Amino acid sequence: xxxxxxxxxxxxxxxxxGLSPDEIAQGIAAGVFIAFIPFFGTHxxxxxxxxxxxxxxxxxxxxxxxxxxxxxxxxxxxLSAEIGSLLLKGQLIKITYSDSISLLGHYLPxxxxxxxxxxxxxxxxSFFLIRFLLKRRKSNTY
Numbered sequence: 001x002x003x004x005x006x007x008x009x010x011x012x013x014x015x016x017x018g019l020s021p022d023e024i025a026q027g028i029a030a031g032v033f034i035a036f037i038p039f040f041g042t043h044x045x046x047x048x049x050x051x052x053x054x055x056x057x058x059x060x061x062x063x064x065x066x067x068x069x070x071x072x073x074x075x076x077x078x079l080s081a082e083i084g085s086l087l088l089k090g091q092l093i094k095i096t097y098s099d100s101i102s103l104l105g106h107y108l109p110x111x112x113x114x115x116x117x118x119x120x121x122x123x124x125x126s127f128f129l130i131r132f133l134l135k136r137r138k139s140n141t142y
Contacts, residue, residue, distance in 0.1 A: 010063070011134070019057060021134035027056040029127035031064015036119035038080060038111050040073055064126070076118070081107060084114030 014024055034046050043065040051058040068076060085093035093110055 011130075012137070014057070014060065015134060015138065019060075021131050021138060023057065024060055024134060025127045025131035026054075027051070027060030028064040028130050029123040030054060030056055031061040032067055032126045033064075033119045033123035034061070035065045035068035036076060036080070036115045036122060038077055038115045040068075043068060067122070067126075076115070077111060080114030080118055081111045082114065083117055084110030084112065087113055087117065 011024060015021070030050055031047055034043055034050060037043060037046060044062060047061045047065045048058055050056070051061040081093050085091065088110055093107070
């Protein structure tokens with residue numbers, strides 16, 4: 001719970017520095033979108049590049065990527081694979097164990113599609129939720 005309190009304080013400080021709720025929400029949504037990239041270890045560099053290209057606050061975009069961490073990443077991959085398999089094959093993915101790398105073709109397309117779908121949904125939800133909460137907080141403080 002202490003983590004969310006610190007996160008809230010950082011976002012409030014950014015508002016006090018002149019960033020609008022829309023700018024903060026866009027940055028967080030971009031970071032959440034990037035967080036669902038299924039290649040662990042690429043999120044920070046991708047967030048920095050995306051922030052520069054989209055002209056967003058780099059710190060906020062990196063902050064948004066923190067939804068993906070070593071504890072949540074396995075669940076994100078599993079959920080991505082299941083959603084992708086449902087969309088591609090109409091059924092849940094068949095999980096098998098094998099030493100063969102040829103199974104990469106079995107898992108990779110569902111994971112890529114599922115992570116793209118999850119990133120769209122999660123970033124859209126985070127944008128509207130963050131914007132709503134920040135605008136509500138802003139109207140309550142004045």
